[in-house]
Amino acid sequence: MKQLIMKPLGDSALLIQFGERIGEDVNAKVQAAASYLDQHPFTGYVECIPSFTTLTVYYDLLKLGRPPGSGTASEYVCSIVTGLLQDMESISFSARKIVEIPVCYGGEYGPDLAYVAEINGRSEQDVVKIHTGQEFLIYALGFAPGFPYLGGVPESIAAPRKKTPRLSIPAGSVGIAGTQTGIYPLQTPGGWQIIGRTPLAIFQPEHHPPVLLESGQMIRFKSISSDEYDRLAGERK
Amino acid sequence: MSLEVMKKGLLATVQDTGRKGYGKFGISCSGVMDTYAYRLANWLVGNKGDEAVLEITWSGFAVRFLQDAWVSITGADLAPECEGISVPMWRPIFFLEGSELVFKYPRSGCRSYLSILGGIDVPEVMGSRSTYLRAGIGGFNGRALQTGDTIPIVKKAPYDFPKRRSDDRPFRAVLWSAAPASTYGRADTLLRVTRGRQYEDFRNEAIERFFDDEYMVKAESDRMGYRLSGPPLTLESPKEYISEGVTAGTIQVPADGQPIILMADRQTLGGYPKIAQVASVDIPWVAQLPPGSRIRFQEISPYESERLFLEQERKMKLLKRMIDYRIKEEFNAADRPEL
Structure with missing residues (x-):
């Protein structure tokens, strides 16, 4: 989970890019991260939408409950998601249904x-x-x-x-x-x-x-x- | 408990806060276009705020109350009338059984919200009562309201307001209102935006024109997106983009260079470059822009976009408290727990 690019999509979503090109390996990471976030939602998490190379994470600005002085909400969500994805164990590339x-x-x-x-x-x-x-x-x-x-x-x-x-x-x-x-x-x-x-x-x-x-x-x-x-x-x- | 649609008008649908959590299946969010007017409409009849309401677009819609009803009308001023008498907006109104409410013509704005005590009672589909027109689900039988439809209302309201009968009028409105500033629904609007993910891919001249020139709302605008016309926005070099998640207020630029602001019925993924993103606080303003409106864009920082939103929410909370207080005072419903 190195070198993920995270960019805010407005004030209520964060876009995470897992790779530059469309490929099965990049998409496997996107899908794994999507199911991990759905299973381990953080406070204020709304949903996420996986695509070819990116995962967009939607959150509720009012429900984040972030500590004071933690920067912008998108920076805060960035750090939470980074932490969560680091916790995510090795990604399975096999056993696709x-x-x-x-x-x-x-x-x-x-x-x-x-x-x-x-x-x-x-x-x-x-x-x-x-x-x-x-x-x-x-x-x-x-x-x-x-x-x-x-x-x-x-x-x-x-x-x-x-x-x-x-x-x-x-x-x-x-x-x-x-x-x-x-x-x-x-x-x-x-x-x-x-x-x-x-x-x-x-x-x-x-x-x-x-x-x-x-x-x-x-x-x-x-x-x-x-x-x-x-x-x-x-x-x- | 129900309402009867007497005239379907241009477009009227049942909407609430929309469908959350189904985007990964390709299912659009839907829901009300103007979340500001929607929440006020619900609060003004003593609802929680997330009940289903009618979203009425432009003109020609008429509805008849099949029993006495407390309702509120917010959003666009579509010249609401009852038996030839103008009906005031942004406040609780008591309608007598059999009275008919007509939305005659647009004075300002584009979409009106009609809330009713208890909310519109249609089945939840995937956690929402919102109409998803393209998929034909949710709302009233998955479609826009038609003349002759009988729309059910939640029978058990959280509490009962006393009835306000009077001999000379088909309705009674309270004297106070929660009307917003007079700038609401104005046709020339400054929209605050943050940079989009492909902002850097546009030519410098395009960026300059985007912020310096006016864009006009085209007639093809709808619940999916607001189509604008103005100086074409060209990329530094043409490129194929990979589809990725979008949200309300995302401004996409297709190959013709004419921007589109994505709205409630947007698709979940978008494949066009995104030049900017409308700040959440300004999205209700977009929803009230009729075709022909002129808009300008102003860049703000992501921090400012968040700050504006949180500040507005603080004001909304205060406003809700004031409305609750006035309602309590008005109807002396002291036993109502939420107040």
Whole structure:
């Protein structure tokens, strides 16, 4: 835990940078620090939000209860967080949970699978094979509730965004944009190339946690038939 | 116990202090835009301060009280009227069953708060009653209020104010008020800011213009963010930034150089460079800026930003004590423990 850069984000948050570049090792430190702070909250701690290389720690200025003469609140929180992270024992890089995401590729659920295959000079089966052939690290959740920011898609199935975004993309749609892939948690407009759909609920506001995936986990897509999709979707109801 | 929406107006939602602790799941905070007016609205009906209220934007909203009710209206002056009589703001008001309150047009500011004794009674979702429009959760069925909605009110109020019946008026307001200084909700505002994390990445000319020139609030501004137009803010050299946590008042600058102030419904992560951060005390002012308003930015130190906030909170505490005292005096509710 050396050389962390800590900068105030206004008067009620502190941003901690764990590295310069996006990488699995830097993100592992971010995730470890996030869960450590959630488990060992200091007085006045509100929450923290992990991202690719940074962790933002939010606090309540009125509840910090800092001793007089301890400088600014952000300096005080800096020193507390530094202390806490030093207490944090060695960071585990292993034992990432792998979550399998069943996806029905192509057809009505994946209207752009043919396009993604065509611009890459491959068959649709190849695209599915490549998409299901690796694990993706969830670097962060953001953009929409439970939306996973995933590690790189191989160039061999990359595809540009649609020039005109669709007005409505169903929840559970799996898309590709450039070398990014992701799952739409909500029905929203969107410009990603949609290659399939999962019957799983990514955002489940009535559950705790309210999202299926958590940052720091790995996901692996698995190809399923439309019958299987219907069966799994039926189980949800 | 309930209210009936007679006209939905431009946008009205149920809000409270917002959803805390779910940012790591990508879930926005939501909650009231103007925390100052919100807290006063609750205090003025004897609520604790974190009860759900109605946030009413701009004009056209109308509501009918389905039983006698103590309420308070704070925030923007949207020309509230009841049966053609102007309704005073920033004070407790007793409405008779069946009376209708209309928000006619904006005189100053942008968002009005309507509090009611006990608070709006909608289920908590993830610890908050706030409406999160984009995800369709919280508040009243996860959406903006529509004409015809019947909004439940918490039945068991902490205590009962005596009823104020009168023959000639549909409502009775107390004579005192907790109205803020006349500068509240003014359209030309100086916003105090601290430096953002990528402040140094902007060209010197951009920084100079940011602090010397005026920026105008664009019509596309909403609960997610205030979009400004003015001299473009350019980076020393174009760069890709990695998304990281943001907060209310964060000023992001997308590639077009036109700054955006992030507000209550902001996304949890932002990928644009951050030039500055609005001091917490000034965020309620942003929430009251209607489109076309002109604003200027003034740099303060992080220490000053904290000091202003703590000073304001001390004043708020005093104000709450005074309000509690006046309410007690007014209603002679001596047995109320919180007072």
